[in-house]
Amino acid sequence: MFIEIKTNSSVPIYLQLAHQLIEGIVRGELKPGDSLPSVRAFAADLGMNMHTVNKAYHYLEEKEFIQIVAKSGVFIQPNGIPGATVIEKQQLKEQMRPLLAEGLVLKLSEEEMVKMLHELVQDIKEGKP
Secondary structure (H helix, E strand, C coil): CCCCCCCCCCCCCHHHHHHHHHHHHHHHCCCCCCCECCHHHHHHHHHCCCHHHHHHHHHHHHHEEEECCCEEEEEEECCCCCCCCCHHHHHHHHHHHHHHHHHHHCCCCCCHHHHHHHHHHHHHHHHHC
């Protein structure tokens, strides 16, 4: 799996890393039970600070996408990732709301935004940036 970090992005590096790992899970490049590199090894491979990788891992652990097992390693959730809970769906909806409002202010139609959403889903599944 190829990881690309954009240093000029407004998105923090740890989130860029976490989001790319999530996309790898979506595409099946990372499967339940697969191990991820240690924080130290991943940071060295990516040329970034260990604390950044650690923060990304803890973000993913909090979302229950990965499991960190002391002295054993980091694994994609071995039992698979369950579907979204009602609370998680509500949180995603709340996160999308400001973006949709911004689109409406910019005079995008609902149809245009739905089309953009479909395109993004396809890009994620196909591994396009």
